[in-house]
Amino acid sequence: MGSPAAGGAPVMYAPHQKVYPREVSGRFATLRWAAVFALLGLFYGLPWVQWDGRQAVLFDLPARKFYIFSLTFFPQDFYLLTWLLIIAALSLFFFTALGGRLWCGYACPQTVWTEVFVWMERVAEGNWTHRIRLDRGGMTAQKLVRKVLKQCMWIGFALFTGFAFVGFFVPVRTLGPNLIAGGVGFWAWFWILFYGFATYGNAGFMREQVCKYMCPYARFQSAMFDRDTLLISYDAARGDCIDCTICVQVCPTGIDIRKGLQYECIACAACIDACDPVMDRIGHPRGLIRYSTQAEMDGRKARFLRPRVIMYGTLLSLLIGGFAVAVSLRVPVTVDVLRDRNTLYRGLPDGSVENVYSIRIINKDQHAHDFRVTTTGLQDASVDSDAAVHAVPAESVRTVVVRVRLPPVHAHGGQDFQVMVRADDAPRIAVRSRARFYAD
Amino acid sequence: MNSPGGRDTLHDWSPVRQTIAVVAWCSFIAAGIETMGFFAYLDPATVGCTQLPPEAPAIRHAAYAIGFFFFWMSTVVAASLTAYLLYSSRRAGR
Numbered sequence: 001m002g003s004p005a006a007g008g009a010p011v012m013y014a015p016h017q018k019v020y021p022r023e024v025s026g027r028f029a030t031l032r033w034a035a036v037f038a039l040l041g042l043f044y045g046l047p048w049v050q051w052d053g054r055q056a057v058l059f060d061l062p063a064r065k066f067y068i069f070s071l072t073f074f075p076q077d078f079y080l081l082t083w084l085l086i087i088a089a090l091s092l093f094f095f096t097a098l099g100g101r102l103w104c105g106y107a108c109p110q111t112v113w114t115e116v117f118v119w120m121e122r123v124a125e126g127n128w129t130h131r132i133r134l135d136r137g138g139m140t141a142q143k144l145v146r147k148v149l150k151q152c153m154w155i156g157f158a159l160f161t162g163f164a165f166v167g168f169f170v171p172v173r174t175l176g177p178n179l180i181a182g183g184v185g186f187w188a189w190f191w192i193l194f195y196g197f198a199t200y201g202n203a204g205f206m207r208e209q210v211c212k213y214m215c216p217y218a219r220f221q222s223a224m225f226d227r228d229t230l231l232i233s234y235d236a237a238r239g240d241c242i243d244c245t246i247c248v249q250v251c252p253t254g255i256d257i258r259k260g261l262q263y264e265c266i267a268c269a270a271c272i273d274a275c276d277p278v279m280d281r282i283g284h285p286r287g288l289i290r291y292s293t294q295a296e297m298d299g300r301k302a303r304f305l306r307p308r309v310i311m312y313g314t315l316l317s318l319l320i321g322g323f324a325v326a327v328s329l330r331v332p333v334t335v336d337v338l339r340d341r342n343t344l345y346r347g348l349p350d351g352s353v354e355n356v357y358s359i360r361i362i363n364k365d366q367h368a369h370d371f372r373v374t375t376t377g378l379q380d381a382s383v384d385s386d387a388a389v390h391a392v393p394a395e396s397v398r399t400v401v402v403r404v405r406l407p408p409v410h411a412h413g414g415q416d417f418q419v420m421v422r423a424d425d426a427p428r429i430a431v432r433s434r435a436r437f438y439a440d
Numbered sequence: 441m442n443s444p445g446g447r448d449t450l451h452d453w454s455p456v457r458q459t460i461a462v463v464a465w466c467s468f469i470a471a472g473i474e475t476m477g478f479f480a481y482l483d484p485a486t487v488g489c490t491q492l493p494p495e496a497p498a499i500r501h502a503a504y505a506i507g508f509f510f511f512w513m514s515t516v517v518a519a520s521l522t523a524y525l526l527y528s529s530r531r532a533g534r
Contacts, residue, residue, distance in 0.1 A: 016453055061504055062497030064483060078480035187501045213458050214465045 018135070019208060020128045021118065022249035026273025028105075035106040036115050044160075047167035052366075059169050065395060071327065072395060074364045076334045080326065087319050092217070094312040096224040100231045101267035104218065110210050111266065113161075113203035114252070117154060124150035128249070154204050155196075162196030208253040212264055222263070227294040228303050232267050234258045235297070240284045247271035247289060257289055331428070332365035335421045337435045345438045353411035353439040360399045361421060363392040369423040373402050377417035378437060379410045389424055404437060411439035459523050467515030474515070475508040 049056040051069050058067045066073040073080065095102055104111060125131045125146045134143055166188055167175055178184045202210055211218050225231070234241075234257050241258065248256045250270040255262050257271045275289040293302045340356035348354055361371055370389040375381045384403040392398045402419075415437045423429035453461070484503030485496035493499065 062500045064500070075480040075483070078477070081476070081480075185498065185501060187505050190505065209453065209461075213453055214461050216466070 016209065017254075019252060019254040020132050021252045021270070022128045022246070022274075023122060024250040024270045024273045026276060028269035028273050032106050032111075032115060032268065036112050039107065039109075039112050040116070044164045047164060047172040055171055055173070057168065058171065061169055070366075072332075072364055072366060074334070074362060076362060077330070077364075080323070083319070083323050083326070087316070087323060090312065090316050090319060093224050094309070094316050096221050097226065097229060097308050097312055100225065100229050101218075101221055101265070102230075104211065104221075104266035105268040108266075110202060110207075110215070111268065113199055114207050116157065117203040117207075118252075120153040120157065121150055124153060154200055158196040158200035158204075159192065160196075161199045162192035162194070165195040166192050208264070208266070211253065211266055218263065218266075224308075226306065226308055227298075227300075228306055230291050230293060231261060232257060232265060232269060232272065232289065233261065233292045233294075233297055234289050235287070235292070238284075238288055240279065240282075240288050242278070242282060244278055246274040246278060250274045331431055332363070333369070333371075333421065333423070333429050333431050334362040334364065335419065335431050335433045336360040336362075337419050337433045339435070345440075348405065351408040352405050353408070354403050354405045355437050357402050357404065357419070357435060358399050359402050359419060359421065359433075360397060361390065361392050362397045364395060365429070366394050368393045369425060369429060372422050372424055373400070374420045374422070375404055375417050376420055376432070378404070378406060378415060380407050381405065381410075381417070381437075406437065406439065411437075413440075414438050455527070459527075463516060463519040463523055467512060467519045470515045471508060471512035474511045475504065478511070479504055479507060 046057050047055060051067075054067065056067070056069050060067065064075050066077075092103060121131065125134055134146065137143065163175070163179075164172075169191075170184070170188055175184065175188070179188070206214075234247075236258070247258070248254075248271075250273070251257070252268060252270065253264045253266060255264045257265065269291070271289050272291070276286045279286050279288055295302045336359070338358040338360070340358065343356070346354045346356075359373060363369055363371075368391060370391050372389050373383055373385060375383055382405045384405065385400060390398060390400045417435060417437055418432045419435050420430065420432050452458075483500070484507070485492060485499045
């Protein structure tokens with residue numbers, strides 16, 4: 001980085017200069033705004049949706065329960081989250097192979113929130129030429145008012161964003177009143193400010209620099225590219241460019257697409273929206289800058305189905321199918337068997353041998369159940385506990401102590417067996433866990 | 441800014457600034473994943489006791505946040521050291 005460039009000449013770093021993207025309208029700008037409304041609508045609106053008398057989507061960290069509509073997840077379901085993250089990553093690969101940096105241009109939170117922040121900047125400070133003039137000029141009352149207005153909008157929106165974020169973790173309907181009444185703890189405030197500050201910094205100030213310097217995806221996305229991947233290209237061979245530079249002026253990352261594909265390009269297609277009306281005006285066909293593929297640019301036919309796409313697609317379908325099966329077949333009960341730590345085994349007066357286990361029954365179901373504990377794999381074993389059935393309320397954990405006894409004829413050495421926990425009222429709910437029985 | 445003709449000067453973050461941003465950000469992601477994994481298997485409210493204490497939610501709230509910052513700190517240290525060793529060796533080799 002600070003090392004000499006290939007030719008031996010030192011690399012010079014001019015201080016970063018702010019990009020003033022010119023406003024643009026067109027097909028792809030409309031599409032992006034649709035994405036902004038859909039995604040931010042989901043983000044700000046989802047916490048307010050109710051389901052069965054509770055918040056539909058709530059990650060209740062203090063209670064260690066995740067609610068997603070009719071499903072409740074416990075920490076024991078962590079593997080499902082890991083699975084989901086793998087699906088998300090592979091989807092990103094799949095769509096990158098097909099459509100290039102669609103994620104960057106339309107769906108990435110960085111893009112989506114930046115779009116809103118730039119819009120606020122435009123409302124407060126005027127269009128791009130006004131903004132440049134305002135920033136270059138000296139401080140005037142008008143400049144101060146505009147800057148303060150912009151900061152108020154940004155900070156207000158950032159705090160609202162932090163609030164919505166915390167609303168996924170703390171019941172959102174009581175969060176507002178509680179904040180005002182002082183009924184929430186330190187950490188709720190802390191995370192609202194933290195997330196709000198991150199939004200403000202990333203979407204207000206860092207913008208395209210996040211993509212250029214900090215985003216891992218921006219660096220490795222080219223590995224998913226092939227000659228048939230959709231990308232934004234300038235058709236230099238057409239020779240229609242009138243050098244109006246509007247495509248450069250609208251670029252949110254400040255590059256010139258006419259210099260070819262660059263890693264800074266987030267494929268937002270603003271340059272396409274900028275170029276098409278110019279082509280219309282001068283009477284040339286649209287698409288001097290357009291979504292295209294390397295193959296098409298080289299004059300070959302673009303292929304849609306190719307080994308890479310088929311491989312990603314197949315793998316993705318398998319993972320999604322497996323995930324759906326895993327979630328639907330999930331038995332809403334988990335059992336942990338712990339041996340009594342103090343005594344390995346105990347001889348009883350009648351000669352039989354007793355082992356004591358603590359059995360933690362985690363009822364993840366939204367209904368209470370009565371559980372019965374039995375064993376399999378131990379001949380003539382008897383199970384003794386405080387009660388024949390153990391009632392565990394909905395979404396609760398209960399630890400029961402169980403004494404397993406073996407008659408002297410069968411009690412010798414260590415034997416593996418299984419503890420069965422079955423719900424009396426729901427035959428589908430039955431789980432087993434491995435345990436070991438010790439005797440002389 | 442967008443001057444017609446694109447970027448004739450290389451406008452960039454300085455290496456130091458880039459390093460700070462990348463270290464902070466990447467270790468943030470790593471710390472987030474570590475926190476999720478760690479607390480999925482460990483309930484901070486039950487550490488050192490068999491019964492769930494009544495103030496469990498408050499303990500968990502604080503523990504998750506402190507745990508997250510602890511992980512973040514440790515990943516920042518690891519990433520900073522890595523960056524330092526890489527750059528200083530490059531400089532030493534010149």
